[in-house]
Amino acid sequence: MRSVYLTEPRKLEIRQEETPVPRDHELLVKIAYCGICTLEQRLYDGERKIYYPIIPGHEASGTVVAVGSEVMTSVKVGDHVVLDLVNRCHSCPACLSGNSNLCENRFKKGQRVLGAFSEYMVVKPEQVQVIPDELPLDQAAFAEPLSCCIRSLRKAKAGLGDTVLVSGAGTMGLLHVKAALAMGVRVIVTDIAKSRLDDALAMGADFALDASDSQVFVDTLRSLTHGRGVDSCIITTPSVCAVETAAKVLAPGGTLNIYTSYGDKPVLPIDMNTIHRNEFVITGSEGRSEYDFNTSVRALANGKVVVDDLISRIYPLDQAAQAVEAALSGKTYRVLLKMEE
Ligand SMILES: [Zn+2]
Ligand SMILES: [Zn+2]
Known part of the structure; x- marks a missing residue:
């Protein structure tokens, strides 16, 4: 062989x-x-x-x-x-x-x-x-990459009725979009590449927003959520700015999930009082358990994620x-x- x-x-x-x-x-x-x-x-x-x-x-x-x-x-x-x-x-x-x-x-x-x-x-x-x-x-x-996204959405406590921001529209960002849609989540995806945003919309994302101008992005996102912000945000791009922006659009009690890994060790760009006052939950997501893997296999087998x-x-x-x-x-x-x- x-x-x-x-x-x-x-x-x-x-x-x-x-x-x-x-x-x-x-x-x-x-x-x-x-x-x-x-x-x-x-x-x-x-x-x-x-x-x-x-x-x-x-x-x-x-x-x-x-x-x-x-x-x-x-x-x-x-x-x-x-x-x-x-x-x-x-x-x-x-x-x-x-x-x-x-x-x-x-x-x-x-x-x-x-x-x-x-x-x-x-x-x-x-x-x-x-x-x-x-x-x-x-x-x-x-099956493997999808299972990691499923774990990530579970860590973000995403479910039916929630609005989730997926930051980054690469392969893993778009796989998150597909899995989240299958779970009944309203999905907003953001990136700086127009072609990827177009692809996200073609794959069913509810909204695809350009993140190049962070103030415009924050304002648009606030209006899409009636000023409240998103229930959770999943970071799939190693840009530190993405986390900074996410903290500005997270609803009180929201969950921020660091899905991506980093080449270096950047420090969280969020002040601790904001986390305290808003009861933000900050988590990471690493790989998948056998439970996540099995969920992924079944979702692919049933045609719920294509x-x-x-x-x-x-x-x-x-x-x-x-x-x-x-x-x-x-x-x-x-x-x-x-x-x-
Ligand atoms: Zn992989
Ligand atoms: Zn063990």
Whole structure:
């Protein structure tokens, strides 16, 4: 089988290896598609490092081709599946309280991290969820990013009747828009790129506002919410201004969710008295629990969230470098790798 290895920043190598054989309690999955997430982009450009050489990739779909004799679940050869590749120990306080996204052992040394830029992958039964054959495998590769948005909306306590501001209309911002709409939320999205705002409206956002002039933006948003402000705001862009502006349009008691990660460690640009007087709730959202992942899989399987318009390009595995460059270009939404020739 062929796998794509990142051996140092900006250096991808395609290696031919033996296809692994699953042990009794494992499965072998033939990978169909894998999305190129922000994490893979940061690993590629060297902004983040896990270990070298590493096979990147964590947004994967595929087909089960072998099932170990001691696998307890009902998954069988031929099933279409999506992979949940985070490591969860199932026994630490975070895992036991339903927050396995924060598993304290998830980065423990010696474990494989990522690994789906490959034609085959051995996984544990709890790392696969079966999807219906009708769900195209390229769209199924969004199960992981969508699950992160679902967690984020849960952390923001967004629900039917609420108005939510999604700050940033990149792939993750627009996936938030889609998930929020499916939950009955009124969605206002903001960005500084007109084409992305147009795309947000085409995808069903209730309002798409240009954030270039922050005063105009704040005034417009206040009038859209009868002066009250939004129930919650989700930050999907690493611009610090976005948080500053969000604090000005958050309704009393509102929740501000820092969804994005940052390359550095910026300080919250909100004065503490404003937080105190308005009872603002400030949270972050990191990854997804298995509960969020399962919700995502069901929403995609039921057609309640449709993501075909977020697939910008699909590259074959041997063009992985071009694919990552395209993802980094800023001109695309999700770029996928297709493993099969
Ligand atoms: Zn991802
Ligand atoms: Zn754990």
